[in-house]
Amino acid sequence: EVQLVESGGGLVQPGGSLRLSCAASGFTFSNYAMNWLRQAPRKGLEWVSDVNYRGDSTSYADSVKGRFTISRDNAKNTLYLQLNHLKTEDPAMYYCAKSCVKTNCASKGQGTQVTVSS
DSSP: OOEEEEEOOEEEOTTOOEEEEEEEESSOGGGSOEEEEEEOTTSOEEEEEEEOSSSSOEEEOTTTTTTEEEEEETTTTEEEEEEOSOOTTOOEEEEEEEEEETTEEEEEOOOEEEEEOO
16 A cells, blocks of 8 residues: 655745655655645646656756755655745645655555744
8 A cells, every 4th residue: 555654844934844754665666756746726637746766866846946845865765845935825734655646646645834934
């Protein structure tokens, strides 16, 4: 059974940073590209970033490019998202996911909440 468990969310001031983690199990993590998605209140699911199975190719939504960094540690079966220079438009539930076509993913975790407020 595929399990994706996110952690690391919290409350941060504008301009602050957070590091999200996603612990993966139940599949061969190193064989799959991985994604981060987010959903703000009253909005649809938004693709944020993805990384290939080796971790040497990444993509980002324009809204987070230059501020967020995706990475992975295949030895630890863990996906990361470093969030820097957080803005008031970034608060959302952040999900890690696998096997995605845009925001349609075969597996998605329960999410971790990011709140940005002064």
